[in-house]
Amino acid sequence: xxxxxxxxxxxxxxxxxxxxxxxxxxxxxxxxxxxxxxxxxxxxxxxxxxxxxxxxxxxxxxxxxxxxxxxxxxxxxxxxxxxxxxxxxxxxxxxxxxxxxxxxxxxxxxxxxx
Amino acid sequence: xxxxxxxxxxxxxxxxxxxxxxxxxxxxxxxxxxxxxxxxxxxxxxxxxxxxxxxxxxxxxxxxxxxxxxxxxxxxxxxxxxxxxxxxxxxxxxxxxxxxxxxxxxxxxxxxxx
Numbered sequence: 001x002x003x004x005x006x007x008x009x010x011x012x013x014x015x016x017x018x019x020x021x022x023x024x025x026x027x028x029x030x031x032x033x034x035x036x037x038x039x040x041x042x043x044x045x046x047x048x049x050x051x052x053x054x055x056x057x058x059x060x061x062x063x064x065x066x067x068x069x070x071x072x073x074x075x076x077x078x079x080x081x082x083x084x085x086x087x088x089x090x091x092x093x094x095x096x097x098x099x100x101x102x103x104x105x106x107x108x109x110x111x112x113x114x
Numbered sequence: 115x116x117x118x119x120x121x122x123x124x125x126x127x128x129x130x131x132x133x134x135x136x137x138x139x140x141x142x143x144x145x146x147x148x149x150x151x152x153x154x155x156x157x158x159x160x161x162x163x164x165x166x167x168x169x170x171x172x173x174x175x176x177x178x179x180x181x182x183x184x185x186x187x188x189x190x191x192x193x194x195x196x197x198x199x200x201x202x203x204x205x206x207x208x209x210x211x212x213x214x215x216x217x218x219x220x221x222x223x224x225x226x227x228x
Contacts, residue, residue, distance in 0.1 A: 034216065044204065044219040090157065099215045100145050100208075101170040104157035 002027045006091050006105035013081050014113050021076040021108050023091035032099055033074040034092040035065055038107075044090070050074065061085070083114045116140065118207050118220035126226045132193040135223045139186050139207030145169075146188040147217060148180060151202040160203075163188050164210075195227045 007022035025031065035047040048059025055067040065076045074091060091105040119138040127133050139146050147170075148160040159172040163182035180190045186207075192199055202224050206217035 032215070036219075043221045044206075046216055046218075049216055092157075094215075098170065100147060100162040100164060101159055101172075102147070102206075102217060103159065104149075106156040 002031075002093055002095065002101075002103040004091050004093055004103050004105040006089075006108050008108045009106070010109045010111070012111045012113065015083055016080050017112075019076070019078040019081050019085075019110070021089055021091075021110070023074045023076065023105060025072050025074065025091075025093045025103075027072075027093060027095060030096045031093045032096060033065075033067060034094075034102070035059065035063070035074075035076050036090045036092060036104075037087045038090065039087045047076070047089070081110070081112050083112045086110060086112045118205055118218050120203075120205050120220035120223050122223060123221065124224045124226075126228060127195050128228055129195055129197060131195050132191065133195060133225060135190045135192075135203055135205075135225070137188045137190070137205030137207075137220060139188070139205075140218055143207035143209055143218075144186055145208045145210060145215070146182055146186065147206045147208075148188070148190050149204045149206065150174075151204055151222070152200075157204065160190070192225075197227050200225060200227045 003026040005024045033050040036044045050067045058064045088107045090107045092102045094102040121136045145164045147162040149157045151157045162170040166182045177193045182188045202222040204222045205220045208215045208217045
């Protein structure tokens with residue numbers, strides 16, 4: 001069975017600070033990895049995804065994530081956060097052989113102080 | 115291109131009643147997945163439908179059921195509602211649900227059971 005663990009439940013940063021949100025997954029097979037963001041009052045949106053190839057993937061709004069296979073990790077980073085990045089962030093994984101079922105982490109709430 | 119549409123947006127039901135939620139996927143998408151989102155449990159996978167067949171199922175009781183129509187629209191039904199069923203129910207659609215795929219989420223239906 002798949003599982004996803006997000007290490008931080010709530011992160012508070014000041015504008016311009018750097019961000020790193022941890023995500024580890026547990027699954028024996030080959031996976032697709034995702035980060036989704038949910039802004040207040042809005043629906044889940046895809047930030048970035050990893051299917052294969054370069055383990056460093058870049059997404060929208062200056063976010064990036066690095067897939068480290070040996071550590072089963074897919075941490076999200078942004079060098080300088082903005083107040084508008086305040087949102088809830090979800091890491092998700094699905095198996096390449098059964099991508100119709102995604103497993104999500106519990107989410108990390110990011111609050112950026114202006 | 116229209117996004118994923120879920121109706122209704124809000125519902126209030128009493129314990130013991132049943133409810134049906136609807137999801138219209140993005141045009142051309144054949145896979146529809148349903149998730150339950152609660153503050154304490156995060157996003158929990160309910161089930162996935164592909165070409166009118168349930169292809170994946172999460173760990174929810176039989177009170178939760180669904181179906182998909184030939185036009186890929188999907189409905190989710192919850193019978194004998196319990197207070198603990200209060201949650202945001204999210205629908206996601208994807209092109210094929212296998213291999214290289216990403217899910218697009220609707221705004222959700224907020225169900226309150228009183």
